[in-house]
Amino acid sequence: xxxxxxxxxxxDTHSERRIPSDLTVSQLKVRxxxxxxxxxxxxxxxxxxxxxxxxxxxxxxxxxxxxxQCLTLRRTASDAGHSGSSSAAGDILALLDNDNQxxxxxxxxxxxxxxxxxxxxxxxxxxxxx
Numbered sequence: 001x002x003x004x005x006x007x008x009x010x011x012d013t014h015s016e017r018r019i020p021s022d023l024t025v026s027q028l029k030v031r032x033x034x035x036x037x038x039x040x041x042x043x044x045x046x047x048x049x050x051x052x053x054x055x056x057x058x059x060x061x062x063x064x065x066x067x068x069q070c071l072t073l074r075r076t077a078s079d080a081g082h083s084g085s086s087s088a089a090g091d092i093l094a095l096l097d098n099d100n101q102x103x104x105x106x107x108x109x110x111x112x113x114x115x116x117x118x119x120x121x122x123x124x125x126x127x128x129x130x
Contacts, residue, residue: 004103007076007113010062017061021108026099028114029058030066062116070122071096073106074113092123 001020008017019028059066074090090113094106 004108005110006108007111008058008061008116009113010064010116012063013061015061019103021104022102024100024102025071025096025106028096028103029069029071029099058116064116064118068119070117070119072115072117072123073103073108074115076111076113095123 001022003018004021005016005018008015057066058064058069058071062069072092073094073096074092077090093112096103096106096114
């Protein structure tokens with residue numbers, strides 16, 4: 001399990017996170033139900049350990065309900081600097097629309113940006129490069 005530093009961006013927040021690249025889109029959006037029986041932890045809820053390993057949840061980070069999240073993987077804009085924020089959004093590389101696909105399969109790399117938006121504002125899928 002390789003941890004990758006990424007920017008999580010939404011209309012109201014922008015922060016750096018380290019996430020396993022082998023997470024599925026579903027695991028990134030919502031903590032699995034098996035983690036609800038795990039012992040209480042002092043870690044934030046979106047990072048609490050579970051029998052399946054660390055679990056992540058975007059809803060408490062972005063304020064956007066998991067059922068309405070639209071995720072895009074973007075190249076971080078070249079003028080972003082250390083904070084990862086920029087006046088211009090980076091190029092969309094993929095629409096993360098398959099909940100069973102891993103972030104690795106979408107080509108996630110260090111310091112890319114995962115943009116989280118509410119569903120009505122989902123962009124169209126980028127053209128395939130094949």
